[in-house]
Amino acid sequence: MERRGLGHYLLAAFFGLFVLFLYGPTITITILSFQGPDGGLTFPMRGVSLHWFANLFQAQAVGDFGGSFLRSILLALMVMLLTVLISLLAGLAFRRRFRGATLLFYLVIASLIVPSILISLGIGLMFNIASIDPSWYSSALGAHLTWTLPFGVLIMFAVFNRFDRSYEEAARDLGASSWKTFSNVVLPLIAPSLVGVALFGFSLSYDEFARTIMAAGTDNTLPLEIYGMTTNVTSPVLYALGTLTTFFSFAVILSCLGIMLVISRRRVR
């Protein structure tokens, strides 16, 4: 072990500043969302109150917050389920070599790096020409999947690359059928990673904006509603909404990390 020099502490300080840079603004609007009723968008705080949170739930004041929140959650749940299922199947397929595997891999990467506005415009135009009304549960669902699936598939690739095949071989040698091997051996081993894929699917969909904007139809998702608010709402109610959705995201992330931890623990025992 070498001694930790000055360099180490400088780097640690840099890292600390980076974390502050990441979280500082969010913490600031969290504090400001508790502004008193006369407070504005910046400091100083004029009293402390829940005024702006209450304001949020008066439907006429800030658009359709409740409805868009509900739609975003339902959409995120659908995207999550589909992302887990489709990524898992694709991950299993890619464990073997098959014709077209490379091409499909590039298609997945393309889905990740094609600018979001192209997906949005393309899906909007496609529905327009086909004379189908776009909506959050059809066109926006598809748009979200083009964003979540690459993450899901790449995570599954990483998981199966590190997967020890000897467990499976042992199960098979003991006479387990393919399905038994999969459900009793493979699935429990990759379960924590599947929770990770679910987390990505849910969160990326819940916060998705750029790919949704032309594909959501008449009913807004929450990020679209927030975006609309930025142009005409100039009170801390915007911060209250930001605080609520950020804490919702944190709750989702922490529960997923918790579930992953519990599953891994149980496996160790």
Next chain:
Amino acid sequence: MAITAKAPSSFWRKGDGVSWLQVTPLVVVLGVFLLVPIATIVIVSFWDYDSVRLIPSFIIDNYTDALGSAVTWHTYLSTLKFAVITWIFTVSIGFTVAYFLAFQVRTALWQMVLFQICAIPFLTSNIIRMISWVPFLGRNGLLNQALQGLHITDHPLEFLLFSDFSVILAFVHLYTLFMVVPIFNTMMRIDRRLIEAARDGGANALAVLTNVIIPLSLPGIAIGTIFVVTLVMGDFITVRLMSGGQSASVGLLMSNEISLLQYPAAAAQAVVLLITVLIMVFLILRVVDIRKEL
């Protein structure tokens, strides 16, 4: 697999059928919501339009209009400027953070915890994270209050919010993570014995960094670069929100055409953007071989 019979290279390889069945949902989704939409954009980019409808035809006016206009070229220049400046900041910050995590944090547990701390904001709302800068950068924001309090300036600085400065700040804030993750990944795969060998050979910390770590981290840097460049090139929301309409970007130009229902014009612009982005990705891949990472 217990027994694998390698069939001769006939088209129908053993096992292909199962694999194809398993990737069918993926192919269907990406086909319907990625390939068909892009094909639609390419087709519509040759269509005509008036104020109310799309008129199927085959004209190249949308392209000549887009490429012949000085506005387009200025906008591309402005967008490229955003991409280059954002890249410089994200790559230097991202590399430093990844280097700290990979080589300075000693226990795997701490490494994981600190990495998660960096990654979590990625799973929260981008729009909210942009709005969060308002209390810092606004006319009466924290930064202006501090600067005036320290008598560095006697009037609030207007350029902090709604300018190129705030746009780039938001890009760096949102996208540095896309550098940290791939660079960290590559660094974790560097064989530590190489570093020891370099040290034993008499290399100092700087020499180890420039001769061992940076060259071996290049694939990660390239992947991060592809992310950042494509995200910035196609962006419209950050530029609109953070510049308050003061700055231009290709995505914003397109989104304005879309809101004016000039879909074929926007489609032609989209095709040009896609080609630009693909050329940039191709150039990055020519410089750095990332295949080992995939």
